[in-house]
Each structure stands twice: as structure tokens, then as C-alpha cells.
Amino acid sequence: MGGPCELQAHVIDGADDASAAFVAAEAEVRRLEARYSRYRDDSVTTLINRSAGTESGCVVDAETAALLDFADTAFEQSGGLFDLSSGALRRAWDFKAQRVPEANELAQALACVGWQRVDWQWPRLFLAQGMELDFGGIVKEYAADRAVDVLRAHGVRHGLAELGGDIAIVGPHPDGAPWQVGIRHPRDPGQAIATIPLAHGAIASSGDYERWFETGGTRYCHILNPLTGWPAQGLASASVVAPQCLLAGAASTIAMLKGAQHGPAWLDALGLAHLCVTPGGAVVGALGGA
Amino acid sequence: MRKPSPALLALGASALAALSAGRAQAQPDGNDTQVDYRYSAYREDALPQDRVVAGTGERYAVDTHQFRLVQTAGETTTLSADLTLETMSGASPRFVQPDADGNPVQVMSGASIEDKRGDLQVSMKRAKAGRSATLSLGYSGEEDYSAINGAVEGGFELDDRMTTLSFGLGYSDDTIDPSQGMTPTGTLHDKRSAATVYGSYARVLDAVTAVQTTVSFTAHDGYLGDPYKEAWIVNAANTVPDARPDGRQQVSWLTRLRRFFKGADAALHADYRYYHDDWEVDAHTVDLAWHQNFGAMLRVAPGVRWYSQSQAFFYEPFYNAPRSDGFASSDYRLSPYGAVSANLSATWDFDGWNAGLRYERYESSPDYALGKVAVENPGLVDFDVASLSVQARF
Numbered sequence: 001m002g003g004p005c006e007l008q009a010h011v012i013d014g015a016d017d018a019s020a021a022f023v024a025a026e027a028e029v030r031r032l033e034a035r036y037s038r039y040r041d042d043s044v045t046t047l048i049n050r051s052a053g054t055e056s057g058c059v060v061d062a063e064t065a066a067l068l069d070f071a072d073t074a075f076e077q078s079g080g081l082f083d084l085s086s087g088a089l090r091r092a093w094d095f096k097a098q099r100v101p102e103a104n105e106l107a108q109a110l111a112c113v114g115w116q117r118v119d120w121q122w123p124r125l126f127l128a129q130g131m132e133l134d135f136g137g138i139v140k141e142y143a144a145d146r147a148v149d150v151l152r153a154h155g156v157r158h159g160l161a162e163l164g165g166d167i168a169i170v171g172p173h174p175d176g177a178p179w180q181v182g183i184r185h186p187r188d189p190g191q192a193i194a195t196i197p198l199a200h201g202a203i204a205s206s207g208d209y210e211r212w213f214e215t216g217g218t219r220y221c222h223i224l225n226p227l228t229g230w231p232a233q234g235l236a237s238a239s240v241v242a243p244q245c246l247l248a249g250a251a252s253t254i255a256m257l258k259g260a261q262h263g264p265a266w267l268d269a270l271g272l273a274h275l276c277v278t279p280g281g282a283v284v285g286a287l288g289g290a
Numbered sequence: 291m292r293k294p295s296p297a298l299l300a301l302g303a304s305a306l307a308a309l310s311a312g313r314a315q316a317q318p319d320g321n322d323t324q325v326d327y328r329y330s331a332y333r334e335d336a337l338p339q340d341r342v343v344a345g346t347g348e349r350y351a352v353d354t355h356q357f358r359l360v361q362t363a364g365e366t367t368t369l370s371a372d373l374t375l376e377t378m379s380g381a382s383p384r385f386v387q388p389d390a391d392g393n394p395v396q397v398m399s400g401a402s403i404e405d406k407r408g409d410l411q412v413s414m415k416r417a418k419a420g421r422s423a424t425l426s427l428g429y430s431g432e433e434d435y436s437a438i439n440g441a442v443e444g445g446f447e448l449d450d451r452m453t454t455l456s457f458g459l460g461y462s463d464d465t466i467d468p469s470q471g472m473t474p475t476g477t478l479h480d481k482r483s484a485a486t487v488y489g490s491y492a493r494v495l496d497a498v499t500a501v502q503t504t505v506s507f508t509a510h511d512g513y514l515g516d517p518y519k520e521a522w523i524v525n526a527a528n529t530v531p532d533a534r535p536d537g538r539q540q541v542s543w544l545t546r547l548r549r550f551f552k553g554a555d556a557a558l559h560a561d562y563r564y565y566h567d568d569w570e571v572d573a574h575t576v577d578l579a580w581h582q583n584f585g586a587m588l589r590v591a592p593g594v595r596w597y598s599q600s601q602a603f604f605y606e607p608f609y610n611a612p613r614s615d616g617f618a619s620s621d622y623r624l625s626p627y628g629a630v631s632a633n634l635s636a637t638w639d640f641d642g643w644n645a646g647l648r649y650e651r652y653e654s655s656p657d658y659a660l661g662k663v664a665v666e667n668p669g670l671v672d673f674d675v676a677s678l679s680v681q682a683r684f
Contacts, residue, residue: 028316056552066311070304077297121585145305146312244305251301270298 006162007147021154025147025161032143035064036135038087045135053129057119065123067138070246075115078254083226085127087134088112092229095222098213106229113226141204141249144168148202148245165205168245172199183287184209186236186277194275196287202245206252207237208279219279223256234259234278241273241287248272260284323684326358330677334380337396341668343387345398349671350380366418374409383669384473385520385529386607386620394607394620396668399473399518407432421446422456434517437464441486452494460486468517475517476531482512498550503543510538521618522608530612532619534604540567556582559593571624573599574660579633590636598628598660607665625667628658644681650674 007022037043044064051058060068074082092101092109101109112130119126127133140163147161148168159170160179172178178199182192186207196203208221208231223232238255242248251272255263260276264284267274276284294302332354337347353376360370381398389395413426424443430436445456462484468475488506495501514536520529544563551558561577579593602624604617612618633650654670656663 031316032312054552056550056555061315063308063311063315066304066308070301070308073300073304077301124585142308142312145309146316149309149313150316243302244309246308247301247305269295270301271295272298 007151008160008162021151021156024154025150028146028150029143029163032139032146036139038134038136045133048125048127049132051125052127052131055126057124057126059124062123067135067142068120068125069122070250071115071138072120074250074254078250078257080116080227081225081257082137082250082254083113083115084133084135084137085115085118085131086113086224086226087132087136088130089224089226089229093220093222093224093231095211095213095220098215100215100220101229110229113229115226137253138246138249140164141166141168141202141245144202144245166203166245166249167198168202169198169200183239183275184237185281186279187281193277193283194287196241196275198241201241201243202248203239203241204245204248204252205237205239206249206256207277208232208235208256209237223253225257232256232259234261235263236277236279236281238263238267238276239274239287240267322362324358324360324681325683326356326360326679326681328354328356328358328677328679330354330356330675332675333673335672335674337398337668341396343389343395343397345381347396347398348381349398350378350382353377366416368415368417370413370415372409372411374407376407376409378405378407379403382518383622384518385522386668387522388524388608394665394668405432405434407435424458426460434467434469435464436467437462439463445490454490454492456490456492458486458488460484464512466513466517473518473520474531476515476519476533477513477517480513480517482510482514484508484510498552500548501546503545505541505543508540510540512536514538515619516621519619519621521606521620523612523618524608524610526612530618532621533617534602534619535569535617538567538569540565542566554582556580565599569602569604569624571599571602573597587639588636589639591634593633593635595631595633596628596658597630597654598658599626600659600661601626607667620667620669622667622669622671625670626659626661626663627654627656627667627670628660629654630658642683644679644683646677646679646681648675648677648679650676 007025034040035044038045040046044060048058048060071084089109092105117128118131144161144163144166145168148170151159151161151170157171158174161168165184167181169179178197180195181198181203183194183196184205185191185193186209189209206223208219208223211222213220220231225232235256238252240248240252240255242251251267251270255267255274255276258266260278264274264276267285273287274285275287278284332352334349336349339347341347355375357373358370360368362368380403382403384397384399386394386396407430409428409430411426411428413424415422415424422445426441428439439460439462441458441460443456443458445454447454464482466477466480466482468477486506486508488504490502490504492500492502515532515534519532521532522529542563542565544561547560549558559579559581563575565573575595575597577593577595579591581589581591583589604613604615605619605624607620609618629652631650631652633648635646635648637644637646651674653672656666
């Protein structure tokens, strides 16, 4: 997943062998990494992207179909801000070179973005020429959910799975006490800006601190708006608690893109506990835990 | 806690659906089961009355029930079992004799035949890293016939992963105990065997095209006649039992082409088979089918087939005098003829299920044969086959 992965569990009497549970959960994470990697020649992502422009499209398996359905729902609920096809914007934004793209470069990349142009007819997906899908925005969170599912299937009742800062909970500590989850300070990633107790569900964060550059006094982060092609502005980070990490992750990305004015309000309307931090360090919203 | 918003419900429901789909995907416990059932109704046309003497022209009807179970055990092993149960009834051609004008007319078997056949084939295949090995065993039994057979097959992919070579060996040991009725049979008890060896080369030519070519050789040994058939000898004004050489060596060469047309979302299947045996039968088969997808769930495939064969060296519709080698057969299957058939099939796929319907009309005639046929065998068969199938995977 290109990030640290941690599995924690308390093993109690009667549960399966803990090592078997960890091995299975790790195997599940690796399975998903392999399936949805953009860099593997045999991944589902590669197969889908290779089919772009063909009239026969690509028939996908049930799991991929369900992820596409989720992406479709998130696209709809976010007014087009959550878009699995926005990866094409990477062609314009080079974070290594730290360069703001020219308007024509951005327009060119934007022409290849737009979930509304993806023809998704279960189980067949048709991508227009030049378009590509990137599951990178959801697969880490989904993998955390799946790892928890696997741990539970092995009898683990008390534990969590953390993938690159996103956390899905198996269940509270054996005494019923919640896990204390630290929320990273967006301007000081080594520090927690808040600690929240979490006994169930999941928490995911998006922030402008993961990949970014600053030029002319403006911070350009890797969370790109599929409607404008420009990076999210107005929030430094958004952390969301939801029943599933997949949902929490999508919601936090959408909140980042909606910005300081609309993001927290949208999460409130959705009914998800959240903690958003402005670039100035002000905390918006409260996480009551779950 | 307040009531969740409709948006949250929609997102939550689709996230949950993804998780449950992932659960199914993650646990291909290597134990997939596939069950198939197919029913086929095969009906031969009655022979025209002017071609038949003695009896009606009523012919065979066969009802077939096929059951198949395929079980994968782990990543490398596949076990399969095929059970076929058939009920056959009707009459079959017994011999041909000349009418008053010297034209051949068919004499049918008198009483309607009722028979049942059961056939069980089991096989185990192991495949790993582009190599596979299959072992098969089978038994087939009916009232007057039983056979046991076995086969081994092996296949491997070449390093380019575009080429597969396979080979196989098969053997069948058959016992014939003809039912005794009103007319004497050509034998009371006999044996025959068949040994087959084949080699096959399959190659993926490009992303949408594949070819396979297979050469096989079969040697039959033993009683190869049909105990219920006879041949008419004119100068004796009587019949002799069907008599054929006690060996037959067959070679066939089958080449298959598959090409997918992206724009049409359809595939062309084109097959050609050449056949030759030491009874001097040469045969050609051309099979063409167009498999058209309509969405992901429906596939419709119309197809046509053409067949032509030359006659066995000892075949005659009837004989003026006995042959010096003692062979005699007026079996229409050894006569020169051609055949065309047209078929249409449709299959539906839905979530682990598959249902299919197929219909075929087959007509044989000397007019379809490659060469000129001097005398048409009056027993040439026309038939319809309709089948329906269901398949479930879980």
C-alpha cells in the first residue's frame, strides 16, 4: 500500500491461533494491493485501464464491481468531487518537480477526467480513450476493512488494523475500553492534535501534508479537484469516523475538496463525526468517538 | 444518536456491499463446485415410405440426460464426473435390397427397439505452473454392450505462454452381447478395442485470435461389424451378416480458429477436420459458428456444419455376388454421402447460473457430398436435436 501497515490484537482464550489470524489478514492486504496496484501488469486496475477506448470494455469481478458501485454512489453524493477517474490529473501535476501546470496542460488532463463519462454497466465497464481509473483513493481504506473482517473470521474480537494512518477497529480492548486514536497534526505530523477514543467502526484522514509543494505563498497538495483540476484549498486535514474505513476515507477526501466552508457542514449533514483542521491550525468539528 | 441521512445510508450500504463482495472474493477456498444438467431430445425423421419395404419408416428417438459435477480441490486439482443416461427407441436400418426396378430400398429392423444406456466417466486433472496432467476412467453399459475406457492426457505451456502443447493416450475395451430376437445376429458374443494417441498444438496469435491443431490416430481391433445389420446378396436371394475387417486405423486432423471481433462483441469459431482411414473413407468437416454477445448475460450462436465422406472400400447398397474377401455391409454410415446441419444456441449467464437452449437440424444427402455419388443409400438419416441445459457454480 506504499505505507506502514499495523495489525494489533488481543488474543483471548478460545480464539484461533493469533499468528494464523495475522498471516491471513496480511495476506488479504497484499491480495488487494496486488489486485488494484497501478504498477502491476496483471492487476485489475491495469486490465481496466488497458481496455480504455475499446468497444468491448472490460468485464470485472464481483468485488471490483462493488467497489465501482461504491465509487458511483460517492460520486453522486459528493456532487462529482469523489471521482475514481481523477488520476489522469497526475499527468498535469508533477509534485516532484514542484511545478504549477499551465492552463492548457490542466485542460488536457481534465479532458480525461469525469466519472459521468464512464459507462458502468454491471459487470462491464467502458472507459473512453485516454481515461484511467485509480483505486488508490479507496483501496487502502477498503483493505483496512477487509483486514478487520479477516481478523474477526479468525476469532479475533479485540484489535485493530491500521494502514497508513487509517484505522479500522475489530473491537475494543478486552475490558471494553476503547482504543485511543491520535489524530495527526497537519503541520506537525509527529504530533497528535487530538486523541479520540474509538471502540468500533473506523477512522480515516485526508490532509494536505502527504504530498505537496508551496510556491508563491500557495500550498498545492495532492488532493485534486476533478471538476477544476486544482488542489483542495481551505482545509489542512479532515478526519472522519464512520462504520467502515472505506466510507470514512471517501468522506474525508470529499470534505477536503469541499473546503473549510462546506466540508465540515457536509459531514455534519451526512451525520458523521469528524475533526477538520484549517491551515491556521483551528479545529472545526468534534469527534465524540464511536 | 440522530437518524442517519439518506446520503449516509446510500454510502454505507454500498461500502458494506463492497466488503461482502470482498469476503467472497478473498475466500476462493479452492473448493468450487460446478453442477450441470442437460437434456437432449434426438429425433430421426421417418424414412419416406417409397424407400422402405417391410415395416414402417419409423426410426430412432433418443432421450439423453447428462449430469456433470466438477469439483476443484485446492488450487491444482479438478475432479469431474459425467453421468449419461439414455433411452433409445424405434427401429434401425437392417439391410438394403433392390426393388423391382433394381433401386435400393431399406428393410428396417422389425420390432421397435427399446434400450437404455448408462455411461459414467470420471477424471482427475492436476495443473500447476503451466503444466497439466489428466487421468480419466469410464464405464458404459447397455443391455447388449459394455465398455470400459481409460485415458491419460498431459499438457504444458511453452515459455512464451502463448503456446500450449498437449498429448494423450486412450484405450477402450468393449464387449458385445447382442440381444437375441426374431432374426439371427451377426455374432453371439464378441470383443473389440480401440487405442488412440493424439498430439495438439495451440497458439495465441494475437489478443483476439487463437488457433489449435490436433492430429489423432486410432486403431480399432476386433469385431467391428454391426450385429443387427445384414447385407443382401442378389444371386443368393438372401442376406448375410454384416461383415467388416477386424481392424481399422483412423487418422484425423482438426484445426480450430477462434477470433474475437471487438466492435461486434462477437467471436467467430471456424473448424476444419480431415479424416482418413484404411477402409478408404475420406471425410471433410467444416464447422462455422458466430458467437454473438448481447450484453454480458446473453450469448446467441448460430452455426452451420458441412460434412462429406467417401465410401468404405467394401460397402455396397447390396451385392450381386459375395465378395471374395467375405466383407459385406450396406450400413449407410459407410456409404458415400454428404450432410449439412444448421444450429442455433442461446446461453444466459446470471450470477453463478447459466442456462442454455440449443436446436440443430441435420440432413444428409448425396447432393451434399464432395464427389459424385452413383447410388444413394436409402437409409441416410435426417434428424433434429433440441437440448436445454442448466449450470450452477458455487
